[in-house]
Every structure is written in C-alpha cells, then in structure tokens.
Amino acid sequence: MKLTGAQILCEALLKEGVEVIFGLPGGSVLPLYDTLLRYPRLRHILVRHEQGAAHAADGYARATGKVGVCLATSGPGATNLVTGIAAAYLDSSPMIAITGQVARPFLGKDSFQEIDITGITLPITKHNYLVMEVEDLAQTVKEAFYIARSGRPGPVLLDIPRDIFVAEANFSYPEKMEMAGYKPTLSGHPSQIKKAAQLIDTAQRPLIIAGQGVNISKAHAELKELVEKCQIPVTTTFLGIDAFPQNHFLNLGMLGMHGLACANESVNAADVIIALGMRFDDRATGRVNSFAPEAKIIHVDIDPAEIGKNVPVEVPIVGDLRRVLQAINEEVKPQTHLEWMKQVERWRHEHPHSVPEVDGLLPQFVIRQIYEATHGEAIIVTGVGQHQMWAAQYFCFTKPRSLVSSGGLGTMGFEVPAALGAKIGRPQETVWCIAGDGSIQMTIQELATLVQEKAAVKIAIMNNGYLGMVRQWQELFYSRRYSATHLSNPDFVKIAEGYGVAGMRVTQKNQVLPAVLKAMEHPGPFLIDFLVEPEENVYPIVPPGASLAEFMESPAREKVSPASTLKVSNV
Secondary structure (H helix, E strand, O other): OEEEHHHHHHHHHHHOOOOEEEEOOOHHHHHHHHHHOOOOOOEEEEOOOHHHHHHHHHHHHHHHOOOEEEEEOOOHHHHHOHHHHHHHHHOOOOEEEEEEEOOHHHOOOOOOOOOOHHHHOHHHOOEEEEOOOHHHHHHHHHHHHHHHHOOOOOEEEEEEEHHHHHOEEEOOOOOOOOEOOEOOOOOOOHHHHHHHHHHHHHOOOEEEEEOOHHHHHOOHHHHHHHHHHHOOOEEEOOOOOOOOOOOEOOEEEEOOOOOOHHHHHHHHHOOEEEEEOOOOOHHHHEOHHHOOOOOEEEEEEOOHHHOOOOOOOOEEEEOOHHHHHHHHHHHOOOOOOHHHHHHHHHHHHHOOOOOEOOOOOOHHHHHHHHHHHHOOOOEEEEOOOHHHHHHHHHOOOOOOOOEEOOOOOOOOOOHHHHHHHHHHHOOOOOEEEEEEOOOHHHOHHHHHHHHHOOOOOEEEEEEOOEOHHHHHHHHHHOOOOOOOOEOOOOOHHHHHHHHOOEEEEEOOHHHHHHHHHHHHHOOOOEEEEEEOOOOOOOOOEOOOOOEHHHOEOOOOOOEOOHHHOOOOEOO
C-alpha cells in the first residue's frame, strides 16, 4: 500500500501507541498537519511556544512512563525545542521530537528557516536522524521509539525534510527491533550480585540512596522488599523523591544541597551505601572527595557510563534495576540494625523538619496546606528555584511518578507546560503546579493551552518578588548584594483572567486552605497568587564547595507543634 511520508509517519505513530502530540505548525510541517486531519486518533495539542511543546511531552512522559511526542517546524521552531530536549535528556525522559526541515534540494544552502538541528541536538539526544529517503521513514520511526524507551530512556530527534512528507512509498512496519551495536544490559552480572549481597549482609550502617531509576524500571516493590528484609534506611535524590513512600518509617527524606539534615548525616556516617538508579550529581553529593567518607559503595545503574564517573565504587552493577534488585533480594539475609537505627532516630530528633511558626505567609505553609487538602493524592509539577525545593521538602510523596520537575538542567519555565502534559497523560489525577513568580513568566503563555484543552491544572505561585534562589545565594554568599534579582511583577490574577483562567490572590495564612479548596472545586484551570515572605530562605543548605556534613540549618525559630508535622506510618 503506497502512502505519503506524512501518512507513513502517522501510521507509525499509531503503531507505537501514540495518542497525543504537542506541537505548533509552520511551513515545513504543513503537509503533516494537513494529514493529521485524517488521523483523529492522534490528538494534537496546539501549544503557544515550541518550548512548551517539549516540556509538555516531557511532563506527559514522566507522569505516565510512556514516550512523549512533540512537533515543530524547521528553523526557529526546531531551535525553540532545544531547551526542552536538553531537560528531557538530563532527566532520562523518553521523548520523540519531530522537526520539519527544508526540502532536500535546499539543504545546505542557508535556505529560509534552514538550521542544522541534528548537529545542534547531537549532545542532548540519545540519537537523532535526518530522514533522506521516504522508504526509510517507517524503519527510522521504529528505531527512534526503541531507542527512546529502552535502556536509559531519553529523547530522540527525527528531522524530516518537507518533500519527504509528500513523497510516496510502500508502507510496512517492522514488528521487532534489534539494532547492531545497541543492546542495553538488563541482568546484573551474577558475581557482582553476590559481592553486593555479601557487602549488605556484613554492613553495620547500611544506607540506600534511591534515584529516579526506581521509577523508570518500576522497581518499587523490589526496593521495598530489600528495605524491609534488611532493615535499611532510605534516602532519595530529588528526582527519586517519589520512588519510595516518604511516610515509611525507614525513609529519611531527600539528601543533598537542600536535603534533610538526618539524610545528610546518615550519608556521612554510613559504612555501606547501595546507590540505586542515581548518578551522584554534585547537588546530591556536595564536595565529592568528602562524600560518604566511611562507606563502600554499591552502584546499580543501567547506564554503564554513570558508574564510577563521579565517585569511586566498590561494587559496580550494570543492569535494569528491577531485575538486579530481584536477584539481590534472593541473595541477602534478613537483618536488623538496631544501633544504627537508634543513631538515625537521634538525628531525626536533633534536626526536626517542620513548618516555621511565624506571622507572615510562608511558602512552606502553603505547600503543606496543599498536601493536607489533597491528602497527598496529587501530581506535583514544579518550576525551578526555591519553590521547587520547598515542594520537595514539605509535600509528602507516597506514590510513584507524583513529582514532575526539572532536575539536571534546572529549567525555569518548566512548570506550566509540564503540568499540562501530566494532566493530559493522567486526566483523572489532581495536578498541582507549584510555580515561582520568576519561573512561570518564562512560559506563562501556555495558560492559553490549558484553557483550550480544558486541562484543570491548579497553579500555586509562590510570589516573593525575587528570583528567589539567586537572591538567597546573594544573601548568604555575596553579603546581601542583590544584583538583578528583584522582580517588578505583573498582576498574575489579571493575566490569568485574560487567558480565561480563574484566579485569586492570597495574602494571609487563614486564606490559604479556603483558596486551595476553592481551586480544587473549580472545574477548570485555576491560579492562586500567594504573596509570600520576600526573603524567606530554603534550609537546610549545603554551601557550594562544602561536604554534606557542613550543612547550614534554618535560623532559630519556634517550631509548630508535632501534630503539624508529617505522619509516619509503617507502610
């Protein structure tokens, strides 16, 4: 059966289970957009900026575990995707980015809206393709999806010249895929599994660091089995924060620059660390040569390039985390570590983490109220900055894939389009977008897309009038020299209303819960502008260049009553 390239692409997308495409049309992809009218099963969501398309596809992928798809035209359309592709690459999100390209006869001639997008994205994609023959298109799409979702997931780019969309070829789609030179290792080496088990069995102060790889490999049950069988406390990376229930009695919370004191103290004292699906980035480790000075490290990751890259490893294991944990669980013996757990509990008691009790409106209080109102039954999507860290610290994450945020690239403007993608992917879930007043303005135009798609995302802006995280660093490390961090903000409620989004402003603590409940009762998108304390800081903080043991704690304050802190259960 002969089909045009555009039809072949649409048929291939359906074969791969694609239901949603986030995109914005332009000249080079007009033949594809014309063809999409005949494919109603491919829901196209019109964003207002291509960066929004990439973040939405990323948010969709993170919330669902499926491959997200975004689409842009050539030239500036393609380059506008770059930030979103980079964010997906650094956070291992499976994504297919489709870009139009000028017709083949015009390639290499600086034609209108021609850009070498495959060259530009080479460092930020798992692989990319410039499709030069329509006969290769179906096979290329199959390969792209296979690469994007297998092994360590990531984005793959398909650059398709305009005339390929209108050329014709016979369509057949491969059923199976094998690629020479690309075969991710799935099962850990048996001898390494035994070494890891022996190290765990003899540990006196073991600690697990759980990363996003737990979510990617769906290894939640296997992790829980290891934790409870061997009574090993768990700390998580930022992106792994929803990989293990935070209300579990063995969960110590997030480690790192803004990690909880108990978690960082435990890393510093552990004699064996089991690192699962994480990459020892600098925000997690602090000063690398002082990281876990007493520990032998077992590192499990599907990407061999990550093992030993940042810290020395005693037992490296390459493989799919779920399979590796299944094998380790069969080998290890049941354990108790009573003295170690007593020490961990002392650190918990010495470094309580609760909402400070002050008269003003604190962002920590707002986030805790959102947690209470939702009973933790929500997907939290954040931008980047102080609000991101407060969300990590004060919302209790108990379910997989309930935090969607930009970790590796730290992309301001991620929140609104990623929340759109998460809501489209999981429409029955409550989605709260925790935004910064600086971050949200980078992609605020996607409010129009929320309205257009009737996506009932709830948005909470932590409006402190600053680029808050930068201002905090200027306060702590630059003698309060506030350079280019003060914001002259617009009226966010009026902007929301201009787009057709209901909104309100909150200035007092007693207004927070009623506003949150009102937002949740509203059938569509809803924005709340919380005017929070301007110079509130994120604590704890590990100063740049310091070890995890050298964290700074919050200034002395009267704490809230224990009843207001997170409840801990034995789940």
